[in-house]
Amino acid sequence: MTVSKRAGWWGVVLSLMLLALWAIRPIGVSPPRHLDTEFNTERAVGRLAAILGDQRPHPTDSDANDALEARLLAQIRAAGFTPEIRQGFHCNDIRAGAAICARPRNIVFWITPPGDDAVMLTAHHDSVPAGPGAADDGIGVAVALEVAHLLKARPLGRPVLVLLTDAEEAGLVGAAMFAARDPLARRIGAVVNLEARGTTGAANMFQTSRPNGNDIAALRVGGVVPAANSLASDLYSILPNDTDLTMLLPLKVDAANFAIIGAGTRYHTPLDNLANLDRRSVRQMGAEALAAVTGFASLAGGSKAAEGQSIFVNIGPWFFFVLPSGVALALLVVGLGSAILVYARTGGGGAVKAALAPPLALLLGTGLAVLLGMLVAAIRPEAAFGTGWPIALRLMYGAAALGGAGLVLDWLRVPSATRLAASAWIWLTALVLAAFAFLPGLAVIASGPALFVLAAAIASLVVPRVVPWLFGAAALAFALVMLPIAGGFEDGLFVEQAAPIAALLIFLLLFAMPGASGLRAPLACGAVLAAALAAALLVPAYTNDAPRHLNVVHQDDMQGASFRIYDNGPLPPAMQSAARFAPTPDGERDWHALAPRLGDDGRIDVISDTIAGDLRTIVLRAVAPSADRQEFYVAKGEGLRGLTVNGARPQVKGALAYFGCTGRSCRTLDITLSWAAKAPLPAIGWHRTRYGAGEAARALVAARPATAIPVHVGDRQVLVRPVKLER
Structure with a gap:
């Protein structure tokens, strides 16, 4: 089989374009530059500056936290509210053999007249001993106060309470004490929690209650599309991570948990300060928190047993894609059947090669990315060698993944691009279906694109020439969902551990590769890989803006x-x-x-x-x-x-x-x-x-x-x- 020059050069363009998107992460990872919201960022940050004062660290039950508490109470009163201190000595219930104690001083105030089935907006006001906590959790405190300011004159369908916990950094003790001992805990029906694990990035809604039907309904009516996906929510629920919401969920409340995680190397350090706090992140979290509280307040709390479970993902700031889990499962099955139909109806031979190409490309491409990451880790003596220049590792993983996959495609020379794309959809959907029982949120990467794959199957029976275009639309839908998720996972894992995420990039290549394109594309990726590998080995591990711990x-x-x-x-x-x-x-x-x-x-x-x-x-x-x-x-x-x-x-x-x-x-x-x-x-x-x-x-x-x-x-x-x- 011959390789056309046109297909060869298109493979190069496609690979380099995918690498550029992968490297600069332009979609969904950073907060939006423009956001239509009444949330006043300058006023919120101004309050935070007054609260933080000299920006000393203020761990729980310390002189510095006493001083911060006095400034915080003054800001709450100046906003027109009446705060109360709820304090006591408390120990968390032992979890995995550990008990953690402190004497937290929680602060509560009502935005509305008190009542039952209330919506609670919560953040924590203490910091770790190493940093001033402008983001963790100053961003939450600032957003909570501005949201309270905006809501105090509004008629709301449910009461709204603000809880600013203490001793979160000591081990979630303030939230645990509230849940176990504060009478107000029995009056709560929904919780919006605000957190940070970095100083920038999109304000992601990364956790809901289970089932999540009420939570998603509230977010949909709030009027702002949140940065959110159910895959992150599912993974968070099985990982050993906690926020204050962990202690509040046993109250059987509805919930939405928001956080920023960009520039995670500044988390819990002196660089978590006002100068590094991204105002765009504050603005986005403020808009989303305001919408979430408004949404929950507009809906009466219902029985958790009567709720359904949904998968969800945002498409930029424009569209919140939500499907009941049962519908998502049905779409996956339909998408799998549709891809199989297109695969079977596509002529030109190469059926076995097309079937083998996706798993072999994934194994070689992802394996190469992981092995090179391990090689760099073995050679570099630093503990976090990607801190200063993460783009070098990101490019290395991407080029290795695409280059390895390209070598497989050149070796197999699948004669039909349509059959290759159909085979890739079969493998992707089958993998998602296999994981559905324990990770249903993963369905977001394939259930929406399945509609285009279904359209392609119908077109293969009527107008075969439009099938590649419909597969192209499916690939675009996959990219719009996948790229923000991949960027978020890199931020969450840190770049040194992010090599396996490059597998998602290989699927994009398989969906859009124009048939057999020869060695030009893998050679182009190899050139990028050589430069990125050299950079990953030679660039400074740390900089003044991204220092070591x-x-x-x-x-x-x-x-x-x-x-x-x-x-x-x-x-x-x-x-x-x-x-x-x-x-x-x-x-x-x-x-x-x-x-x-x-x-x-x-x-x-x-x-x-x-x-x-x-x-x-x-x-x-x-x-x-x-x-x-x-x-x-x-x-x-x-x-x-x-x-x-x-x-x-x-x-x-x-x-x-x-x-x-x-x-x-x-x-x-x-x-x-x-x-x-x-x-x-x-x-x-x-x-x-x-x-x-x-x-x-x-x-x-x-x-x-x-x-x-x-x-x-x-x-x-x-x-x-x-x-x-x-x-």
Whole structure:
């Protein structure tokens, strides 16, 4: 079979065009530049600037959070509302062997007169110790206040409450306390939660309640097309990620959870500040939150049992595509049958080759992308080598995927482009159907395009010449859905782990490749691949705008004291000079250097140890006057029967592995452990954390370059001691 020059060059153009779309991610990943909404971004950000003040980190139960709370209350009152503080000491129920305690101070206020079946708009006002939290969750606080301002004069069908939780970063403690102990929790029928895991990007609605019929109905009547897809919602529900909404969903509420996740390397760092907060993201989240609250308020809450489940996806800011799950399943079946019909009716031979081309192209193209990603990871010493220049890895994955797929197509030389496209649709739809039982949201990538595949099947019986055009329309519909999803998954996974997503790009190539196009297309992809691979190996891993995460930890344990740096590649030379670091034996990327001992002003006493029947009860008092956090790591925790911390008693679920408490209220802990009398006593490690690396680490912290910043808990001092229990 010969390859025409026209088809060969069209294959090159198609491949390079797909690579360009893949690299610059123009569709659906960034917030829209123009959005018609009454939400006032400048006013919202102005309030946030006043609330954040000097932009100090403000973790729960700290002096900084007290100051922020006072400014926040002043802004709420200035907006015309009457806030209330709901506080208490609370421990989350133990999940996977962990209990987390704090003393949150939640803030609530009604936008409307109080009532039942209320819609609640929620965000959290605390930050992590390492960053000021302008996005996480300043964006949520700012949006909540502006939405409240806009709704206060409107007639609404349901009451609307605002909840600004505390201690979210400590472990969702404020939301858990609200759900478990606040009488207002029983008056809530729907929740709109606002979050961030970055400082820019589209404001995605990534989680609903289950079933989601009421949620989707509310979003549809709200008047704004949300950035949302049910695949992300389904995946989020099975991943070990949580927001405040996790603690509120057991109330059997309807729900919509919104977040931005662009520039995720700034998440929980000093770069999560007002200067880096994308005003377009604020505007989009504000418009979507306003629409969601308005939508929920316009619909009476219904029984969860009576709801249906839907799949959904936005097509830009123009159209919200929603289908009941049963209809989506039927469309997938119809699409599969239609693709099979076109495949069978297409002449020209090559039926076996066309059937083999999609799986072989996926295996070689995706496999090559993954292997090259693993190669770069093995060669580069940095922990997050794609941070500074993610476009290099993105291009490498895309060029590898398309180049590998192109080699398969050149080898097989499928004579009919229509049969190749039909075969690709068969494989795609079959894969989606196979996953439907446990991942029904995946249907969004194929159920809409299935309408065009159905049209192509009908045309194959009547007007065969339009079949390629209808397949082209199906490919365009697939691209409009797939490209934003792929970009969102890269942001969610981070680019180093995003190679498998390139499989979606291969399907686009298969849908649109004009028959046998020879080696020109894979050679063009190979040239791009060579340049991208060289760049991925040579470009700086980190920049001032996209720095590495590097915490300085001054740890004092029974073996002595050391400076420790965890999960990092080569240390910056200036830091290596400031302290003589060596690799830690138990971690490839962990480093330690000798350090002076830390002062220890804490003590832990066994108040009582009694046995009654088959239960042994040990009462401890842990005093740590200068600690910001006390934590207890438990080995042999299978015998636990009960845990009480400062009077709070979380429900025990499984073996106890950890319990901890964050904030000033945790500096004295009265702990009661109830144990099976015949079970072995646990081995407990007592960790006390003070935020900041301290005076002894001053030179080391000063040597940290601008391309490295603290993250999450940040620099800290940690005292580690065993808890001595009688055997």
